[in-house]
Amino acid sequence: xxRNSGDGVPQKGRSCGACTLCCTQLEIESKPGYSTRLDNxxxxxxPAGRACPYLTVEGCSIYEVRPLVxxxxxxxxxxxxxxxxxxxxxxxxxxxxxxxxxxxxxxxxSRSERY
Numbered sequence: 161x162x163r164n165s166g167d168g169v170p171q172k173g174r175s176c177g178a179c180t181l182c183c184t185q186l187e188i189e190s191k192p193g194y195s196t197r198l199d200n201x202x203x204x205x206x207p208a209g210r211a212c213p214y215l216t217v218e219g220c221s222i223y224e225v226r227p228l229v230x231x232x233x234x235x236x237x238x239x240x241x242x243x244x245x246x247x248x249x250x251x252x253x254x255x256x257x258x259x260x261x262x263x264x265x266x267x268x269x270s271r272s273e274r275y
Contacts (some may be wrong), residue, residue, distance in 0.1 A: 171240030179251040181235075183220070184211040186258070191226040200266055236260065 188195050190205035197204065204227055206212060214222045220230070236257025237244040249254040255264050 170238045181250040183215045
């Protein structure tokens with residue numbers, strides 16, 4: 161099982177690490193071929209604020225067959241956008257930047273508290 165680093169080019173020295181904010185907080189809109197698993201075409205669409213059912217304490221349990229929406233996602237911090245510093249990671253701040261918009265999740269619990 162692995163963490164997603166997206167298909168965007170992460171800024172040197174940055175990785176998702178233990179962060180799963182995109183897996184737990186962002187909406188996945190239903191789009192055939194985009195929100196569907198590569199092995200069985202199961203749609204993993206979900207509302208914002210609900211964890212992906214395939215997220216485990218080790219990371220994504222379907223990493224090798226995850227949908228395109230997951231493969232292509234990279235948050236602004238990971239990409240080095242908006243001058244986010246190393247200390248501004250979503251895991252540290254409870255904020256995730258997506259295409260220039262910063263979303264705040266003030267009650268984002270530490271990894272050990274989510275499971």
